[in-house]
Amino acid sequence: MALIELKNVSAGYGKNIILRDFCISIEEGKLVSLLGSSGCGKTTTLRTIAGFIDVKAGQFLYDGKDYTHVPIHKRGFGYVFQSYALFPHLNVYENVAFGLKRQKTDKKELDTRVLDMLERVGLKGFEKRLPAEMSGGQRQRVALARALVLKPRLLLLDEPLSNLDAKLRVEMRVEIRRLQQEMGITAVYVTHD
Numbered sequence: 679m680a681l682i683e684l685k686n687v688s689a690g691y692g693k694n695i696i697l698r699d700f701c702i703s704i705e706e707g708k709l710v711s712l713l714g715s716s717g718c719g720k721t722t723t724l725r726t727i728a729g730f731i732d733v734k735a736g737q738f739l740y741d742g743k744d745y746t747h748v749p750i751h752k753r754g755f756g757y758v759f760q761s762y763a764l765f766p767h768l769n770v771y772e773n774v775a776f777g778l779k780r781q782k783t784d785k786k787e788l789d790t791r792v793l794d795m796l797e798r799v800g801l802k803g804f805e806k807r808l809p810a811e812m813s814g815g816q817r818q819r820v821a822l823a824r825a826l827v828l829k830p831r832l833l834l835l836d837e838p839l840s841n842l843d844a845k846l847r848v849e850m851r852v853e854i855r856r857l858q859q860e861m862g863i864t865a866v867y868v869t870h871d
């Protein structure tokens with residue numbers, strides 16, 4: 679069964695309609711990549727799925743339920759932004775722990791999950807570093823860990839590797855795929871590359 683389905687969705691900014699009658703259906707456990715040139719509406723599609731943008735027409739189904747007007751915070755999807763969007767004043771540990779803290783996760787469980795996640799993305803020992811003290815690739819791993827630690831059923835990735843050099847891009851692509859399969863997460867990955 680499809681985990682998410684966009685049925686004839688129209689969405690955009692004010693009068694500027696970007697998605698028009700857009701349909702897509704994504705099976706649970708798959709990683710689906712949307713490839714398109716700059717400005718074609720990839721980010722807008724992810725924002726629409728995440729709930730940052732109101733759907734003007736059509737329907738968004740999540741796990742068979744009508745989620746078209748469910749607010750962002752009730753969707754609980756993971757989102758990895760192109761620009762990482764880490765909290766600059768928080769260290770690596772605190773960045774990854776942020777969502778769990780907000781969910782009032784038990785302290786011991788929080789600690790276990792954050793450390794486990796940092797190990798999985800290869801950042802063990804980096805707990806106390808600030809984002810400004812890390813490379814682009816390391817920051818991107820923190821962003822990935824921050825999203826994955828919440829065990830989202832759906833992960834949205836917006837050109838997560840575009841700021842990395844070619845070699846690291848290939849490595850991280852494999853890494854993302856491995857984590858997605860290991861954790862059984864459904865993912866939508868947009869890229870122009």
Ligand SMILES: Nc1ncnc2c1ncn2[C@@H]1O[C@H](COP(=O)(O)OP(=O)(O)O)[C@@H](O)[C@H]1O
Binds near residue numbers: 714715
């Ligand atoms: N906040 C916004 N307000 C108005 N128009 C926007 C906004 N963000 C994006 N757009 C327009 O929507 C179109 C699609 O943008 P976007 O989804 O960001 O493309 P992509 O991610 O594929 O590069 C572009 O024409 C862009 O100018």
Ligand SMILES: [Mg+2]
Binds near residue numbers: 720721722836
């Ligand atoms: Mg974009």
